[in-house]
Amino acid sequence: MEPLVVGSMASSSYQVVTSESGPQTRFIARSLHVSIVGYSSMEHCSRFRQALLRRNNLLRSPRQDTTCMLRFTSQNKFGGDCRKVQAAVDDFYLGRTLRVPVAAACLRNHDKDESRAKDRLPVPVEETRYFNFIVIGSGVAGLRYALEVAKVGSVAIVTKSEPHESNTNYAQGGVSAVLDPSDSVESHIRDTIVAGAFLCDEETVEVVCREGPERVKELMAMGASFDHSEDGQLHLTKEGGHSHHRIVHAADVTGREIERALLTAVQNNPNISFFEHHFAIDFLTKQEGSSVRCYGVDTLNIKSKEVLRFIGGVTMLAAGGAGHIYPNTTNPRVATGDGVAMAHRACAVISNMEFVQFHPTALADEGLPIRPKHRENVFLISEAVRGAGGILYNQSMERFMPQYDSRWELAPRDVVARSIEDQLKKRKEKYIYLDISHKPSKEILSHFPNIAAVCLQYGLDITKQPIPVVPAAHYMCGGIQTGLSGETSVWGLYAAGEVTCTGLHGANRLASNSLLEALVFSRRAVEPSIEYALGVGISHQDIDEAKEWPRVIEASAVLDKFQLQNISTFTACQREQLQQIMWDYVGIVRSTERLEIAQAQLKELESVWEDCLCKHGWNPLMVNTELCEMRNLISVANLVVSSALARQESRGLHYTTDFPDLVERQRFPTFIFPSFPISLKGNSQVIYKMPVEPARISEKRGDLS
Numbered sequence: 170m171e172p173l174v175v176g177s178m179a180s181s182s183y184q185v186v187t188s189e190s191g192p193q194t195r196f197i198a199r200s201l202h203v204s205i206v207g208y209s210s211m212e213h214c215s216r217f218r219q220a221l222l223r224r225n226n227l228l229r230s231p232r233q234d235t236t237c238m239l240r241f242t243s244q245n246k247f248g249g250d251c252r253k254v255q256a257a258v259d260d261f262y263l264g265r266t267l268r269v270p271v272a273a274a275c276l277r278n279h280d281k282d283e284s285r286a287k288d289r290l291p292v293p294v295e296e297t298r299y300f301n302f303i304v305i306g307s308g309v310a311g312l313r314y315a316l317e318v319a320k321v322g323s324v325a326i327v328t329k330s331e332p333h334e335s336n337t338n339y340a341q342g343g344v345s346a347v348l349d350p351s352d353s354v355e356s357h358i359r360d361t362i363v364a365g366a367f368l369c370d371e372e373t374v375e376v377v378c379r380e381g382p383e384r385v386k387e388l389m390a391m392g393a394s395f396d397h398s399e400d401g402q403l404h405l406t407k408e409g410g411h412s413h414h415r416i417v418h419a420a421d422v423t424g425r426e427i428e429r430a431l432l433t434a435v436q437n438n439p440n441i442s443f444f445e446h447h448f449a450i451d452f453l454t455k456q457e458g459s460s461v462r463c464y465g466v467d468t469l470n471i472k473s474k475e476v477l478r479f480i481g482g483v484t485m486l487a488a489g490g491a492g493h494i495y496p497n498t499t500n501p502r503v504a505t506g507d508g509v510a511m512a513h514r515a516c517a518v519i520s521n522m523e524f525v526q527f528h529p530t531a532l533a534d535e536g537l538p539i540r541p542k543h544r545e546n547v548f549l550i551s552e553a554v555r556g557a558g559g560i561l562y563n564q565s566m567e568r569f570m571p572q573y574d575s576r577w578e579l580a581p582r583d584v585v586a587r588s589i590e591d592q593l594k595k596r597k598e599k600y601i602y603l604d605i606s607h608k609p610s611k612e613i614l615s616h617f618p619n620i621a622a623v624c625l626q627y628g629l630d631i632t633k634q635p636i637p638v639v640p641a642a643h644y645m646c647g648g649i650q651t652g653l654s655g656e657t658s659v660w661g662l663y664a665a666g667e668v669t670c671t672g673l674h675g676a677n678r679l680a681s682n683s684l685l686e687a688l689v690f691s692r693r694a695v696e697p698s699i700e701y702a703l704g705v706g707i708s709h710q711d712i713d714e715a716k717e718w719p720r721v722i723e724a725s726a727v728l729d730k731f732q733l734q735n736i737s738t739f740t741a742c743q744r745e746q747l748q749q750i751m752w753d754y755v756g757i758v759r760s761t762e763r764l765e766i767a768q769a770q771l772k773e774l775e776s777v778w779e780d781c782l783c784k785h786g787w788n789p790l791m792v793n794t795e796l797c798e799m800r801n802l803i804s805v806a807n808l809v810v811s812s813a814l815a816r817q818e819s820r821g822l823h824y825t826t827d828f829p830d831l832v833e834r835q836r837f838p839t840f841i842f843p844s845f846p847i848s849l850k851g852n853s854q855v856i857y858k859m860p861v862e863p864a865r866i867s868e869k870r871g872d873l874s
Contacts, residue, residue, distance in 0.1 A: 308428070308687065328443070329447070361673065385417055484663070489508065489668060492644075517659045524821055528641055566602070581680075750806075
């Protein structure tokens with residue numbers, strides 16, 4: 170029987186399939202065109218076509234509609250009722266249904282011999298969702314990108330926890346942008362390059378600094394509310410490393426306000442579907458000659474324990490950072506390096522991973538009158554506190570920054586963090602003080618209401634007492650190498666935000682440039698990724714999913730409680746050990762010997778952990794959140810160590826006692842390239858782990874072609 174095909178009619182794509190139980194709907198994202206496969210009469214074809222056109226506001230007269238082709242047969246499998254088909258399409262369009270029962274018959278035949286079936290892994294439920302664009306992450310980069318591409322197609326946002334739980338939500342300081350007439354883009358460029366220890370990509374810096382003001386204005390137009398002065402102008406603050414007041418902020422909860430505005434817009438957009446509590450496991454990739462192409466991602470529903478596959482024309486990775494490779498971090502619990510690790514396994518080029526930024530001033534619990542109970546991340550004391558006049562003292566109340574840098578407390582973060590580290594080691598103390606109490610109480614409470622409230626919970630009044638602080642892992646300046654349009658070395662995979670290395674930050678990030686970078690590159694990725702989705706012409710009907718990407722299964726469907734408990738307990742122990750290795754040997758001050766110790770200990774830790782998994786019945790096709798996170802933490806930790814060993818100089822955030830000086834001939838990025846040839850048959854979790862290639866310093870940026 171010949172299928173009915175309707176093409177080139179709408180911005181969304183569907184495949185309608187008939188079965189004994191009636192029509193099923195499958196989205197196929199074929200370059201933003203429609204393809205409908207089914208059987209009906211010409212009358213029903215026409216009715217269905219008109220319904221789709223109305224849905225997408227593209228209703229045209231027959232004379233105008235020159236792009237629509239129809240092929241039909243006299244077979245009428247829909248029983249003359251086009252309403253069933255339209256209802257199925259409506260359900261999909263509104264994000265309510267997409268399960269296709271393709272595995273039912275296979276399961277019945279496969280398990281005739283029950284005794285043999287018990288020896289095999291259960292066949293996972295084959296559920297796939299098809300979208301034009303897949304966005305991984307719900308921070309500023311992911312949300313801003315989703316809002317733009319939703320204008321031309323359907324978008325799925327996959328996020329690991331609640332929609333608001335991201336590094337963006339915890340950002341306090343603000344967004345740096347030249348909005349004061351006395352400031353200049355050239356000054357912002359210069360400050361960024363100086364803070365980045367002259368390792369920044371100058372073209373990238375200029376693009377971000379010039380486009381930044383417009384991106385901030387767009388946020389305001391979308392409803393983000395920033396602080397204003399009494400004259401009605403934006404209240405701009407100054408932070409470490411900046412030569413002018415250029416930080417746009419909403420008190421000390423800027424990230425939360427930006428997240429609120431973007432989430433509101435996303436939730437009101439009918440073309441965007443949110444999938445919260447979905448852990449991204451691995452990309453669905455295929456090697457095509459010397460290139461790798463991304464078709465989507467496998468995810469784990471953390472609550473239901475079901476694996477859900479997403480396939481789309483373009484995948485945007487905006488999964489945030491990796492602060493939890495260290496025991497003390499300002500990052501939320503979700504920041505376990507998933508994005509970088511996934512991209513590395515998918516053979517993306519990774520760059521500058523040695524540059525881990527430690528924020529100089531995280532709240533030191535040990536110095537508080539009331540000690541907090543155990544918490545996953547430490548509380549950040551914003552850079553803006555020093556920008557507003559905060560002074561750093563040791564526990565003898567001696568101001569120490571003048572002896573380290575002529576900029577005193579306003580030196581870049583790498584300088585301040587190393588200075589604090591030096592004080593703590595010399596004096597054998599566990600924290601220092603940041604004092605803002607000399608400023609008027611009204612001013613303090615007006616500018617830092619959240620910091621004041623949190624400290625007061627633990628018995629500390631910052632208007633009268635100094636704040637105990639200590640450095641903590643805060644931001645990854647390295648990541649997936651991207652071009653000026655957010656493209657990676659993997660076709661169909663774009664990236665934005667902290668997960669990337671755009672070249673903006675160089676060896677050290679300038680304060681408040683992170684939200685700016687996310688805004689600029691998420692916007693710059695829009696047009697090229699739409700063009701890619703339209704031009705690549707992926708026919709998802711031609712993909713044999715079972716052959717290309719074997720389905721994984723959640724571990725609790727296979728292992729018993731005793732096995733899972735043993736694995737979980739041991740994994741938690743190994744995770745803490747990994748974090749301690751990184752803190753002890755790959756911290757603010759490093760040496761070649763300590764880095765080599767870290768490398769050896771990480772290798773041993775991974776081997777012991779994998780032996781434990783095998784001992785308790787683990788199979789590479791099994792997944793769960795704890796183990797996937799551990800795999801990613803190990804991967805990112807190894808990338809950091811490998812990159813640090815390659816850089817035989819001290820620059821920015823990478824300081825090594827064996828090479829304490831800047832070396833001009835090493836003023837180039839660090840790259841980790843994938844191992845080729847490598848079999849990418851199957852999704853990358855089947856490979857399970859990918860060796861970290863030795864990092865190397867290179868004058869040329871990685872090939873993104």
